[in-house]
Every structure is written in C-alpha cells, then in structure tokens.
Amino acid sequence: MASYDLHCCLCGKDFDIFVQGFLKDEHKVCPECGGREVEQKFTAGFMTGAGAGASTGGVSSCSSHSFG
Numbered sequence: 537m538a539s540y541d542l543h544c545c546l547c548g549k550d551f552d553i554f555v556q557g558f559l560k561d562e563h564k565v566c567p568e569c570g571g572r573e574v575e576q577k578f579t580a581g582f583m584t585g586a587g588a589g590a591s592t593g594g595v596s597s598c599s600s601h602s603f604g
Contacts, residue, residue: 541578545598546571573598 540559541552544566555563564574575598 540576542566542574543577543598544569544571545573545575550577 537554537556538559539552539554540563541550542564543550547566547569549566549568551567553559553563559576561572565572566574
C-alpha cells in the first residue's frame with residue numbers, strides 16, 4: 537500500500553489516500569467536494585529517499601494555491 541498526499545484545487549482541502557500500486561487519475565477525487573481537480577503534494581517524507589537527480593516537483597494543475 538502507498539500513501540499519497542493530495543490537494544483539491546477546487547475547495548482547498550488537503551487529504552491523503554492509500555492505494556495499492558501507483559496513483560491513477562481515478563483515485564484523484566476530493567472527499568470533501570467530489571472534485572477531480574486534484575494535485576499530488578510532494579512532502580518532506582517523500583523527498584527524504586530521493587536521489588541527487590530526483591525532481592523536486594512538477595507542473596501544478598492548480599492555477600493558484602498555497603500549501604502553507
């Protein structure tokens with residue numbers, strides 16, 4: 537099982553989901569509003585095991601957001 541930290545671009549809710557295998561678009565549904573404009577957050581725990589050549593993020597699907 538893998539845990540993914542997600543952020544809903546519509547209502548601003550941060551949440552996590554547990555899935556077996558890789559995160560797919562069908563998993564990206566906000567439990568608060570049901571929206572599908574959801575992006576993955578990359579947390580410190582995720583980056584801890586990353587190698588020197590790993591990316592620190594990706595293209596954001598939210599037009600504007602704040603992760604605190």
